[in-house]
Amino acid sequence: MPMKKPLLEFTEKGIYCHAAKVYLDPWKPVDKAIITHGHADHSRWGHKQYITHPTNVPIIKHRLGDIEVAGKEWGETFTVNGVKFTLYPAGHIIGSSQVRVEHKGEIWVFTGDYKLENDGVATPYESIKCHTFITECTFGLPAFLWRPQKEVFKDINEWWAQNKSNGQTSVLFGYSLGKAQRLLKHLDPNIGKIYTHGAIENMTDVLRPMIDFPATERITRDTKKEDIKGHMVIAPPSAHGSTWIRRMVPFVTASASGWMAFRGARRRRAIDKGFVLSDHCDWPSLLEAIKEIGAEKVICTHGYTDIFSRYLRDLGYDARTEATQFEGENAELNVETEISESV
Amino acid sequence: MKKFSQLIKTLDGTNKTNVKVAALAEYFTNAPDQDKVWTIAILSHRRPPRPVNTTLLREWASELAHIPLWLFEESYHIVGDLAETIALVVPSDESSTDKSLSAFLQEMIWLKAQSDEDKKAYLYRNWKQLDYYGRFVFTKLITGGFRIGVSQKLMTRALAKATGIDEDILAYKLMGNWDPNTIDFQDLILEEKKSDYLSKPYPFYLAYALENEPESLGDVTEWSFEHKWDGIRAQIIVRNNELFTWSRGEELVTDKYPEFEVFIGRLPNGTVIDGEILPYPNKEIGTFNDLQTRIGRKNVSKALLKKTPVILKAYDLLEWQGEDIRTRPYSKRRNLLEKMVAGQDGIPLFLSEKMEFTSWQEVAEERELSREKRSEGLMFKRKDSPYLVGRKKGDWWKWKVDPLTIDAVLTYAMRGHGRRSNLFTDYTFALWNENEEGEKELVTFAKAYSGLTDAEFRKVDAWIKKNTLERFGPVRSVTPHHVFEIAFEGIAESKRHKSGVATRFPRILRWRKDKKIHEANSLEDLKALIPHTVETE
Numbered sequence: 075m076p077m078k079k080p081l082l083e084f085t086e087k088g089i090y091c092h093a094a095k096v097y098l099d100p101w102k103p104v105d106k107a108i109i110t111h112g113h114a115d116h117s118r119w120g121h122k123q124y125i126t127h128p129t130n131v132p133i134i135k136h137r138l139g140d141i142e143v144a145g146k147e148w149g150e151t152f153t154v155n156g157v158k159f160t161l162y163p164a165g166h167i168i169g170s171s172q173v174r175v176e177h178k179g180e181i182w183v184f185t186g187d188y189k190l191e192n193d194g195v196a197t198p199y200e201s202i203k204c205h206t207f208i209t210e211c212t213f214g215l216p217a218f219l220w221r222p223q224k225e226v227f228k229d230i231n232e233w234w235a236q237n238k239s240n241g242q243t244s245v246l247f248g249y250s251l252g253k254a255q256r257l258l259k260h261l262d263p264n265i266g267k268i269y270t271h272g273a274i275e276n277m278t279d280v281l282r283p284m285i286d287f288p289a290t291e292r293i294t295r296d297t298k299k300e301d302i303k304g305h306m307v308i309a310p311p312s313a314h315g316s317t318w319i320r321r322m323v324p325f326v327t328a329s330a331s332g333w334m335a336f337r338g339a340r341r342r343r344a345i346d347k348g349f350v351l352s353d354h355c356d357w358p359s360l361l362e363a364i365k366e367i368g369a370e371k372v373i374c375t376h377g378y379t380d381i382f383s384r385y386l387r388d389l390g391y392d393a394r395t396e397a398t399q400f401e402g403e404n405a406e407l408n409v410e411t412e413i414s415e416s417v
Numbered sequence: 418m419k420k421f422s423q424l425i426k427t428l429d430g431t432n433k434t435n436v437k438v439a440a441l442a443e444y445f446t447n448a449p450d451q452d453k454v455w456t457i458a459i460l461s462h463r464r465p466p467r468p469v470n471t472t473l474l475r476e477w478a479s480e481l482a483h484i485p486l487w488l489f490e491e492s493y494h495i496v497g498d499l500a501e502t503i504a505l506v507v508p509s510d511e512s513s514t515d516k517s518l519s520a521f522l523q524e525m526i527w528l529k530a531q532s533d534e535d536k537k538a539y540l541y542r543n544w545k546q547l548d549y550y551g552r553f554v555f556t557k558l559i560t561g562g563f564r565i566g567v568s569q570k571l572m573t574r575a576l577a578k579a580t581g582i583d584e585d586i587l588a589y590k591l592m593g594n595w596d597p598n599t600i601d602f603q604d605l606i607l608e609e610k611k612s613d614y615l616s617k618p619y620p621f622y623l624a625y626a627l628e629n630e631p632e633s634l635g636d637v638t639e640w641s642f643e644h645k646w647d648g649i650r651a652q653i654i655v656r657n658n659e660l661f662t663w664s665r666g667e668e669l670v671t672d673k674y675p676e677f678e679v680f681i682g683r684l685p686n687g688t689v690i691d692g693e694i695l696p697y698p699n700k701e702i703g704t705f706n707d708l709q710t711r712i713g714r715k716n717v718s719k720a721l722l723k724k725t726p727v728i729l730k731a732y733d734l735l736e737w738q739g740e741d742i743r744t745r746p747y748s749k750r751r752n753l754l755e756k757m758v759a760g761q762d763g764i765p766l767f768l769s770e771k772m773e774f775t776s777w778q779e780v781a782e783e784r785e786l787s788r789e790k791r792s793e794g795l796m797f798k799r800k801d802s803p804y805l806v807g808r809k810k811g812d813w814w815k816w817k818v819d820p821l822t823i824d825a826v827l828t829y830a831m832r833g834h835g836r837r838s839n840l841f842t843d844y845t846f847a848l849w850n851e852n853e854e855g856e857k858e859l860v861t862f863a864k865a866y867s868g869l870t871d872a873e874f875r876k877v878d879a880w881i882k883k884n885t886l887e888r889f890g891p892v893r894s895v896t897p898h899h900v901f902e903i904a905f906e907g908i909a910e911s912k913r914h915k916s917g918v919a920t921r922f923p924r925i926l927r928w929r930k931d932k933k934i935h936e937a938n939s940l941e942d943l944k945a946l947i948p949h950t951v952e953t954e
Contacts, residue, residue: 216484217492217505335505337429338497338839342871344432381491388485 081157081175081182082208084396089184089208093177094157097121098184101399108159110186111170112137112251115401125152127161129169129284133251136280148197164188165199166353167252168281174202183367184208187400189352190359193223195259195285196252199363207369210400212354213332214374214382220332220356227260230349233328235265238304243325247345250274250310252353255281257308257330263288269302271309271318297321314343332356364391376400420448421456421518422554428565437567441575450602451519457605458597460572462562462666465598468528469536469559471499477537481544482506494891497834500556504549511548525558526598570807580606588620588806594669618652618663619689619735619743620806624796624813631777631816634797641747641800642772642780644792645815646730647705647907647921648695649712653729654736655680655688664694674727675717676765683764684757687739691804692731692769698724702791704909706919728765731758732796735804743804747812750804780816787818788948793906794818820904821920821946823848823938824929826859827899830881831892833866841881841893842866842874844925846903848916850940859897860940862916863905868925877928900932901925908946918943 079092088100088107097104103120110116110126112133117124119138126134128145135141146152148171151160161171166187173184183204192198220226230246237244248254254274261268268290270278275292291297293307299321313319314327332352333339340348354377355363364372364386372393374383379395386393427440445453458464479489489506496502528539547555557563573591577584587606594616595605634640650665660681662671671677674694684690696703696711707725711717734754735743742750751771758768774780784795794817802812825846833842843866847859869877877899885893904926911919918940 215492215495216482216488217496217502219505333839336496336839337501338834341429341432342840346430378491378495381488385485385488 081177081180081206082184084398089398091154091157091175091177094154094159094175096125096154096157096159098173099186099400106154108161108173109134110164110173110184111167113167113187113249115399116186125159127169127171130171132280133169133277136277137251162200162202163197165190165192165196168196168255168285170196172200172202174204180205182206182208183369185210187212187354188363189355190363191220191223193256193259193353195256196353201363201366203367204369206371206373207364207367208373208375208396209360209364210354210376211360211374211379211382212377213352213356214360214378216357218332218335218352218356219358220350220352223260223351226330226349226351230257230260230328230330230351231262231265233347233349234261234306237326238266241304241324243302243305243307243322245307245309245313245319245322245325245327247309247311247314247327247329248274248331250277253330253351254278254308254310255285255287256351256353258287258290259285261288261306266305267291269293269297269305269307271307271313273310274308293321299323311343314345418514418516418518418521418551418554420444421452422551424456425554425557425563425565426550428567429563432566434571437571438575438578441567441572442578445576445579449517449519452517454597454600454602454605455519455522457572457576457591459558459563460567461569461591463595463597464558464562465522465526466529467559467561468525469540471560473533473536474499474503474540474556474560477540478503478507478544481541482508494832495839497832497839500553500560503544503556504553507544507552509545509547509549509552512546513548513551514543514546521555521558523598576606582606584806589617592618592620592663615656615659616654616661616669618654618661619691619741619804621650621652621665621691622805622813623808624815625808625810627797627814627816631780631797634814637774637777637780639800640773641751641798642774642783643732643769643796643798644787644790645794645796645817646693646695646702646769647791647793648693648708648727648730651692651694651729652735653677653680653688653690653692655684656686656739658682658686662694673711673714673717675722676727677729679764680766683761684766685738687736688757689734689736690729690731690754690766691733691735692729694727695730696725697728697765698726704791705907705921706909706911726765728767730767730769732769733804746801746803747798748800784816784818788907791948817906820906820926821908822902822904822926823943823946824900824932824936825862825903826897826934826937827877827895827901828859828861828897829892829894830877840874840878842869842878844877844901846901846923847897848938848940848943849935850916860916862914862918862940862943863903863920863923865901865903865923865925868904869928873928897934900929900934900937902927902929908943908948910947916940916943918947 083090087102087104089098096106096108098108099110099116100107101118105122107121108125112130117134124141124143125146131143131145134143146161148161148163151158158176160174164170164172164186166189170186175182181204183202187210188199190199234244246257248257250273255278268288270290270292272292302322307322326346328347328349329345330349330351332354334348334350370392372386372391374395375398383393383395424440424444428437475489479486493499493502528536543555544552573584573587576587652663654661658681660678662674662677664670696707698707710725731754734750737753758766787794797814799812825848827844828847829845830841831843833840845861845864847861849857850860852858881895884896886896887894903923905920905923907921909919
């Protein structure tokens with residue numbers, strides 16, 4: 075008797091459902107791809123057909139141009155070759171979804187990227203019961219422990235107000251999809267005006283019909299230095315050290331990322347200030363999510379996978395690691411890997 | 418402690434010198450006096466001995482964090498700093514504490530003599546009470562130095578700004594053997610006094626590397642030349658029939674070099690000589706590698722004294738007949754030194770030979786002989802120059818020989834520390850060698866972790882993560898693929914190294930992307946660089 079294929083396999087092209095002939099967030103071109111969210115390492119070029127949550131449709135089209143994409147609501151089950159698929163919110167960034175896959179009574183959940191805290195922009199994460207849980211663990215180390223975002227934004231706004239009273243412009247770095255809008259949503263517009271880098275303004279424009287954001291002003295060639303002074307500028311990490319940023323002088327820089335928990339990460343990038351703010355689970359959240367789901371098997375895809383899965387085995391889970399090409403928040407660390415976006 | 422934590426946070430958070438000086442000056446103006454003394458002590462590496470060893474720290478931190486020790490260790494490898502790891506993983510109620518910095522340090526002195534149980538209870542209590550940054554600073558005080566880019570000079574500048582006392586005078590006051598636990602700020606800094614200066618050395622005058630062609634210095638006859646000896650820069654003080662030996666790190670090392678005790682009685686009281694401690698096995702100058710065997714030892718065995726004796730090569734005379742003569746011209750000080758050393762047979766005191774040349778061409782030719790003479794290059798000293806404080810440009814210059822270089826293959830990598838934690842930046846390099854079966858294999862010869870740009874490090878790091886062969890704890894072996902040009906200052910035979918060769922200060926010169934691994938150098942090529950000593954006159 076031939077050995078039964080697992081419901082989801084890890085192949086060269088991506089996570090593959092053999093029974094449905096569908097890939098989840100594949101990294102090589104395929105015929106049919108279910109996409110969890112709009113970040114470049116999860117929604118790539120070249121697939122013939124994309125299936126994703128409706129919120130992601132304009133995001134992915136903005137990034138990838140005219141593609142064939144179908145929207146599926148959260149909780150709306152659709153069947154492909156007899157396999158049932160359902161999307162559920164993942165809380166990572168706007169539109170981010172988990173994929174629940176059910177076939178012949180067996181249930182798997184693939185998280186894509188996720189976090190448990192409600193950030194006020196992304197629809198909050200829902201815990202979905204399953205037999206096998208495929209989880210990211212970007213920050214799967216006990217050294218990562220996030221403070222509630224309310225406290226972090228209090229710090230960010232105080233930092234901005236302080237810089238303003240020193241006559242300096244605040245430049246805050248965040249990935250142009252997700253982090254930038256989360257920052258925008260919680261900055262206090264009473265302190266001053268919020269300016270944006272073109273890449274962020276373009277992406278935010280795509281999202282404005284769905285989410286209410288404070289007013290922003292795009293920085294263009296005609297923007298005057300004197301006008302920006304003391305105000306806030308949100309820019310993608312790749313703008314750090316570029317000629318673009320010189321027109322903000324005098325300015326101070328900050329990065330909002332989970333990596334800012336490490337002194338070394340901030341110093342390595344020569345950023346003045348680091349705010350620990352992530353769109354991924356911290357250590358306690360990962361453990362909480364796994365405990366709540368009650369899965370028999372856990373597969374760790376990206377982040378500190380070896381360490382995290384070993385700890386899960388210590389705790390008695392059937393846990394293992396699979397190699398993928400997802401990058402988690404690494405894109406924020408390594409500017410070279412970020413897709414360059416037009417100004 | 419809150420003030421001190423805030424200070425460390427500010428110093429750690431900037432690489433701008435002015436910001437650092439301003440933060441320190443502000444602290445030296447407003448902090449409690451005894452905290453100032455302790456801050457000076459900590460920033461000049463005079464912290465109390467470590468009260469708890471790091472093995473226990475790791476065990477207790479992992480216990481308090483409810484994680485297995487292996488997971489703590491893995492986290493430490495990734496975070497790259499023990500105190501930071503502890504601060505990140507242990508839980509806290511942040512009930513806070515307003516204990517002063519000096520109170521904490523006195524507790525740490527007390528703690529050293531306590532039982533393990535008491536130590537553990539003390540750490541738990543404090544880890545729990547302090548906030549994240551306080552916990553980091555507290556643990557750093559236990560484990561060791563703060564690497565925050567504050568030199569003694571920078572600290573002295575801030576102190577001068579805060580007190581209005583001249584920087585040179587402060588540098589002098591801060592040298593030597595003072596104990597932060599018994600001295601107060603008044604005594605250490607503010608009070609003017611002439612007594613207890615018996616053991617005090619003078620701040621060293623250090624040279625900058627030559628920036629332009631030597632010809633740009635003008636008339637060659639205005640300059641004196643010496644070889645730049647490769648040992649430990651030191652000051653030898655004989656005052657009131659006592660001997661004090663100070664190293665350039667302002668460490669009192671008298672006990673480590675008992676050879677110099679014979680200077681008492683032979684050199685007049687009120688003498689301070691600036692020179693270089695050099696190994697002298699078989700009555701000739703040895704390599705820095707020889708000296709390594711002496712540096713770490715507090716108690717030197719008779720056998721070692723016989724095998725690797727040391728001498729002092731005298732450069733300069735700073736105090737003569739009890740008088741500070743640093744403002745006299747170099748040529749005059751040198752004459753006095755030569756008179757003093759002449760006729761001193763049978764003691765380990767030699768003059769560093771002064772040379773004069775009639776053309777810069779001759780100077781360049783002499784420099785070429787440096788390696789054979791076991792020196793690092795040449796020193797230029799203007800004949801009429803005073804002995805200044807610290808690193809100053811103009812009157813003294815060093816002209817080192819170009820480093821030796823070799824092309825080697827990257828074989829192992831480890832995560833870096835501090836700024837580079839989380840990136841694989843500490844590399845091991847290998848050279849080709851033919852084994853007994855006549856097969857070519859790669860033999861490790863050096864480790865290096867500096868010389869690439871941040872962008873290059875990120876590229877190599879990404880490559881390493883994709884090309885790991887095996888993991889040994891924090892170390893990864895990688896597919897031999899990349900060739901790097903490695904530079905180093907000196908080279909000597911060594912029984913302690915697998916390759917049989919020890920290199921001094923190896924670092925990466927460039928990434929040779931144009932070379933394939935079979936084009937890297939061999940161990941034989943490296944050995945050919947070992948200099949053969951020539952007779953010095």
